[in-house]
Amino acid sequence: MLQQSTPQQTLENPDLKLWREKLLLELKQGNKASKKLLQALKKGVPLEYRGLAWQSMIGNDLRITDKLYELLLERAHLHMTQLSVMDQLEAGAFRKNLKVIEEDLHRTFGELGHFRQGNPLYQPLKNVLIAYSMLRPDLGYVQGMSYVAGCLLIFSTEQGSEKEAFRSFANLMNRELLFTFYSFDMERVNVVFHVFMNLMRDRLPKLYGVFKATNISCSIFLFEWIVALYSNIFALETSARLWDSYLFHGDYFMIKVALAICCCLEQHLIQQGVLNGSSGTGQFEMMVLLFKNVKNFVSEEGLFQALESHQACSKFGQDDYEKVKKQVEAMSNLERLI
């Protein structure tokens, strides 16, 4: 990255020093986080160290090796060149995945152009996604994955490092929330939707009221937000900063971000004078358009401010998430929100 430095001083940014000398090590050791680390994560990991920090936070519980990655790609290559001895069913599923991967590459972060054919990250992203569909043929390729893998490639220690991105991607996909959504485990997805609706009811009653009046559930936006880990609805740097915290804190933080977005949107509706109880089709459309165009209504600053200090979400933590989840899971005959 280009760094501007004036001729007189080349003093290093103190954040960089802190990360290099202390925080990266702390992350690697994985002990209980210091206050300094938590503060620094909120601020965002400096670009220079983001790749290293992410690797430490994601870890490699799956023990993905470089060799495995190579083997998966070799196997995929056999499929592609029709030399495969695999049964027709598997080969057919593979080709289906491949087709969608190829359609998605160029339009992943399309406005940035990183993954267009001919650009350096095109082939790495394709390889990572193909290798994953070989590793987990039960999931295969699912739209949304290209954003997650793409983001990992962009921020890997050496931009475009496939093996590193693959290792991180496979481990990340194994996290409960992502796995639930990407495997279309609809019953569990429904539980997450209910958890979120309950949180809205208790923490943002005004907005929740509009949801009820317009007969909208979080299913119209939450699936998309979660599977792409917010990377397709905010600017890249904003979502990377969200990932800095998510990778450290885990699944509850993704729900917390959704709450924070809702805080911002509720604020917006109040300012617009819309939250006064009237309902109807106009309001239904307004709500859907609001939630489908979050970027236009929620700034990075507003979002992080809500995360930090809005009473409806700033204190929301792992325990709160688990508690509501248990309550929902204990309910019989859960209404289906999907």
Next chain:
Amino acid sequence: MSKKQFLKMVILGDSGVGKTTLLQQYVTQKATGNSKPTIGADFQKKEVMVDNQQVNLQIWDTAGQEKFQSLGYAFYRGADSCALVFDITNHKSFENLAMWKKGFIENASPGDVNTYPFVVIGNKLDKEVNRQVTSQEARQWCKDNGDIPYYETSALENISVDSAFLEMAKTALKRGTQNALFSLPESIGGAGGAIKLNNFEDRGGAGAKGGAGKKKKNGTCC
């Protein structure tokens, strides 16, 4: 009838055939050809005049990857019209129309299938040189499937996009009037009712035939 009408439309078809770009072109009169993959479903609205009547269109643009169908079904419900889109340069996407139509019929409970306002759209006319599906072949399919109107469009170059959507609105309105759907107050929230089911009756709804028996809220009354 002079009161404002609401129509819910859905756009279905394989991934990458240009559903999002079609809708973008129709609603904003511009298309970048650079749209994101649709995850779940996107939504747009547009007000149009049809036969001297103001009509409010609520259009749902759904994910094209088959795996997302289990999520998409919820958006089908209560749809007054459905566009089946394929890419004229991709024969497979044409072959899959039957699958999309079937999925829609099984999950949207559209009443009499033979009179349901489908429209078939063959998109990417701007790539005529790479055409794999002839107009004749497409028309034949439409004919065999209950005389569905067929349009060839270019979402990128704005060819016939308006006409295709207008056709959807017209036939939907006509059918709606016949069925007297629009005199019912609940029907205005058509798309809203489609967002959520009332029961968890079709557990394991990820399968293809989940909510087939579900009736559109306002569809049975007259």
